[in-house]
Amino acid sequence: MTIKLHCFGESGNSYKAALALELSGLEWESVFVDFFGGAARSPDYRAKNVMGEAPMLEDGDFRLTQSGAIQQWITDQTGRFGGSVEDKYEVLRWVLWDNHKLSSPAGMTRFLMNFLPEDKRPADVIAFTQGRLKAAYQTLDTHLAGRDWIVGDDLTNADLSCCGYLFYPEPFGFDRKDWANIDRWLSNLEQTPGWKHPYDLMPGNPSDRA
Amino acid sequence: MTIKLHCFGESGNSYKAALALELSGLEWESVFVDFFGGAARSPDYRAKNVMGEAPMLEDGDFRLTQSGAIQQWITDQTGRFGGSVEDKYEVLRWVLWDNHKLSSPAGMTRFLMNFLPEDKRPADVIAFTQGRLKAAYQTLDTHLAGRDWIVGDDLTNADLSCCGYLFYPEPFGFDRKDWANIDRWLSNLEQTPGWKHPYDLMPGNPSDRA
Numbered sequence: 001m002t003i004k005l006h007c008f009g010e011s012g013n014s015y016k017a018a019l020a021l022e023l024s025g026l027e028w029e030s031v032f033v034d035f036f037g038g039a040a041r042s043p044d045y046r047a048k049n050v051m052g053e054a055p056m057l058e059d060g061d062f063r064l065t066q067s068g069a070i071q072q073w074i075t076d077q078t079g080r081f082g083g084s085v086e087d088k089y090e091v092l093r094w095v096l097w098d099n100h101k102l103s104s105p106a107g108m109t110r111f112l113m114n115f116l117p118e119d120k121r122p123a124d125v126i127a128f129t130q131g132r133l134k135a136a137y138q139t140l141d142t143h144l145a146g147r148d149w150i151v152g153d154d155l156t157n158a159d160l161s162c163c164g165y166l167f168y169p170e171p172f173g174f175d176r177k178d179w180a181n182i183d184r185w186l187s188n189l190e191q192t193p194g195w196k197h198p199y200d201l202m203p204g205n206p207s208d209r210a
Numbered sequence: 211m212t213i214k215l216h217c218f219g220e221s222g223n224s225y226k227a228a229l230a231l232e233l234s235g236l237e238w239e240s241v242f243v244d245f246f247g248g249a250a251r252s253p254d255y256r257a258k259n260v261m262g263e264a265p266m267l268e269d270g271d272f273r274l275t276q277s278g279a280i281q282q283w284i285t286d287q288t289g290r291f292g293g294s295v296e297d298k299y300e301v302l303r304w305v306l307w308d309n310h311k312l313s314s315p316a317g318m319t320r321f322l323m324n325f326l327p328e329d330k331r332p333a334d335v336i337a338f339t340q341g342r343l344k345a346a347y348q349t350l351d352t353h354l355a356g357r358d359w360i361v362g363d364d365l366t367n368a369d370l371s372c373c374g375y376l377f378y379p380e381p382f383g384f385d386r387k388d389w390a391n392i393d394r395w396l397s398n399l400e401q402t403p404g405w406k407h408p409y410d411l412m413p414g415n416p417s418d419r420a
Contacts (some may be wrong), residue, residue, distance in 0.1 A: 050353045051307055066303035066310075073299055089283055093276035097261055100276075100309045124334040132318075143260045 003028040005070075006056040008035050008204040010115070012107050012165035013081035014055040015198040016067035017074075018104055020160050022201060023194050024078045034205040036115070054200055067164070068095045071157040083156040090151045094158035101136045105129045106165040110172035114206070128174035137179050155192060167197055170206070213238040215280075216266040218245050218414040220325070222317050222374035224265040225279035225408040227284075230370050232411060233290045233404050242413040246325070277374070280304045293366040298360045302408045304368035311346045316375040320382035324416070340383035347389050354391035358398055365402060373399055377407055379414070394407040 005021060007014035007030050014033075021028040033039050035055045040052050049056050049065045056065045057073070064070055075082040083091045109129045112121055138164060143150065150158040166174060166186055176183040189195055199205040214233060217224035217240050224243075241248050243264045250262050259266050259275045267283070274280055285292040293301045319339045322331055324364040350372060353360065354400045360368040376384060376396055386393040399405060409415040 037333050050310075051349055064303065066306040068306045069299050069303040072241055072302060089274050089279050093274065093279040094308070096276040096278045096309050099306050099414075101312045104314055110250045122334060122338060124332060125338045127331060128335045196275060 001037075004031050004056070004058045004097070005029070005031065006031045006033050006034045007054050007202045009033065009202040010168075010204065011167065011202070012103055012110075012198070013053070013067045014155045014202055015167075016161050016164040017055040017057065017070040018198075019163075019196070020071045020074045020081060020157065022195060022196060023155075023160075024074050024080045026074065030202050034204075036209060037070050053165060065097050068099060068157070068161060071095070071160060072169065079167060081155060081157045081160060083152050083154070083158070087152045087156070091156045091158045094150050096100050097139075097159045098158075098161040099162070102133070102140065102162055103164045104174060105133050105136070108172065110165060110168065110170055112174050115172040126173075135175055137174065137182065141179040141181045144186050147181075148185070150185075159189060161183070211389055214241050214268045215239070216241045216243050216268070217264050217412045218243045219409045219412040220378075221245065221264050221382065221412075222320075222378065222408070222417065223263070223277045224412055225377075226267040226313075226371050226374045227267065227280040228411050229373075229406070229407075230281045230284045230291060230367065231369075232406060233365075233402065234284050234290045236284065236288060240412050244414075246419060256265060264359070278309060278371060281305070281370060281417045288351060290366045291365060291370060293296070293362050293364070293368075297362045297366070299366045304360050305371045307349075307376070308368075308371040308382050312343070312350065312372055313374045315343050315346070316336060316382060316384065319343060320378065322381055323382050324380040330418050336383075343383055347392065351389040351391045357391075360395075365399070369395070369399060 003021065003026055005018055005028055007018055018030065039045055040054055046052050053065060053067055053143060055067060055070060056063065057070045076159055082088065086130065109126060110127050125199060149155055150162060163186060166176065176186055213231065213236055215228055215238055217228055228240065242335065245264060249255055250264055256262050258273060264274060265275065265277055265280060267280045272281055292298065319336060343407055359365055360372060373396060386396055417420050
């Protein structure tokens with residue numbers, strides 16, 4: 001049975017799981033979550049995932065949410081992206097850092113700046129989260145100095161997590177030209193065979209709602 | 211050599227690691243991080259942890275940060291708190307959810323409401339993050355209906371992560387009396403042999419700076 005990933009194009013958290021699936025070589029297919037139509041808040045969806053979020057993976061009767069947990073499952077299935085044995089904790093700590101300090105505020109700020117009606121965008125909140133994000137970009141850029149990948153010598157879940165929101169075109173206060181090491185690292189990802197942009201990998205994008 | 215945890219009492223993220231160490235039976239000692247004096251931003255500290263955060267664990271030459279990664283290391287060392295084999299992903303997804311949706315905004319909101327000078331507290335940001343937190347409390351409370359622990363029948367890292375900020379006395383928009391299932395679950399934690407309150411487990415608390 002083909003693995004199903006419930007996801008939508010605008011979701012960087014979905015992208016982390018979709019890109020890991022795509023690059024791993026596993027057979028998978030996307031199932032569109034009409035997030036902006038409220039699908040993730042529906043009783044049916046909540047019954048499957050109390051967190052009310054995308055992505056959600058289904059493999060037969062097995063069901064899993066949270067992009068970082070899905071990435072670990074893909075690693076366990078395929079042996080890919082987990083890094084070397086001695087780097088196991090280093091990969092995990094960057095996945096956690098991303099969830100805490102990078103993707104969480106990036107996804108929220110991008111939502112507030114682009115997907116809310118213009119008269120509902122909270123300027124003070126956006127300015128505050130952009131300040132916190134800038135500190136996160138600085139941490140990642142400093143770490144990537146002299147490195148091709150976040151952990152070790154190859155692509156790992158650390159990279160597949162931290163890049164989650166960084167390829168999107170909608171403005172949220174991130175310009176890769178401002179961060180030379182992040183820019184170079186994102187190019188390494190783009191040049192990885194099989195890499196796809198989020199809007200080419202998952203169903204749904206802002207033009208559907210224009 | 212005794213395990214060292216660099217931490218400070220006000221840090222719920224430090225508490226997650228300190229409580230896991232304390233309950234695991236490992237020998238450990240705390241090393242005070244003068245966070246409010248800027249210690250975590252110092253070049254020396256940044257050289258050891260580019261993320262500039264507490265907690266940081268040191269075991270001889272081994273060094274690790276991010277509470278969720280430290281918890282996994284403790285589980286690997288002791289066999290404790292990882293849950294059953296089949297619950298491995300379920301524990302991880304709640305640790306990630308906590309980092310993303312619960313502890314991250316809880317820690318920030320508590321900081322803004324209590325540890326910033328009164329005239330610097332951003333009311334709009336606080337109101338916004340309290341709204342997001344309320345949705346997180348609802349998710350956790352719904353999940354805990356009929357359950358003693360977040361995953362399976364015993365205390366796991368999912369509990370040790372999600373409780374990180376929920377025992378603190380400083381207001382940040384959480385009152386356990388409003389959430390019957392969370393309240394019952396926190397009592398289960400408090401009744402676990404060896405449990406300690408964050409200010410009893412780690413050095414430093416707000417009265418030091420009063």
